[in-house]
Amino acid sequence: xxxxxxxxxxxxxxxxxxxxxxxxxxxxxxxxxxxxxxxxxxxxxxxxxxxxxxxxxxxxxxxxxxxxxxxxxxxxxxxxxxxxxxxxxxxxxxxxxxxxxxxxxxx
Numbered sequence: 001x002x003x004x005x006x007x008x009x010x011x012x013x014x015x016x017x018x019x020x021x022x023x024x025x026x027x028x029x030x031x032x033x034x035x036x037x038x039x040x041x042x043x044x045x046x047x048x049x050x051x052x053x054x055x056x057x058x059x060x061x062x063x064x065x066x067x068x069x070x071x072x073x074x075x076x077x078x079x080x081x082x083x084x085x086x087x088x089x090x091x092x093x094x095x096x097x098x099x100x101x102x103x104x105x106x107x
Contacts (some may be wrong), residue, residue, distance in 0.1 A: 002063070006082040013085035019063050023081065025089035037089055038065075046087045046096060047077040051107055053096040 002017040014024075014029040020041070027035040039045055041058050046056040056077065058072040065078040078099040079087070 002081070004081055005099050006085055008086065013082070013089045015085040015089075017081055018063060019061055021061065023061055023066060023084065025085045027089045037090070037092075039088065044093055045084070046093070047079060049087070050102055052100050055093070055096075 002019065003015065004017075005012055005014045010029060014026045014028060016024045021029040022038060022040045025037045025039075026033050027037075039058060041061060044055050045058050045066070045068055046053050047056050047070065054070065058066060059069045059076065060067045065080055066084045068077045068079065070077060071081050
């Protein structure tokens with residue numbers, strides 16, 4: 001089991017990784033756990049964003065990175081654990097899908 005954290009000002013993301021199985025991200029603000037997100041191999045996760053959030057399927061969880069296969073590309077993306085925690089510890093995937101739908105109406 002691998003643990004770590006990323007401090008981004010008012011928010012801290014703590015993650016617990018079980019290689020080849022799962023990663024759990026806790027969003028902590030003002031010393032209190034606000035949200036907990038649990039991801040396993042095969043789940044949908046965000047790998048990038050600009051105006052829209054970009055998603056793919058988690059293909060593997062290694063000792064240092066999470067590998068995500070984008071839906072519409074053959075190029076796999078590898079995110080370090082702290083980057084994965086920051087991108088996937090903020091909102092639920094459903095709310096990001098909704099945000100994408102709203103944004104696409106204006107771009």
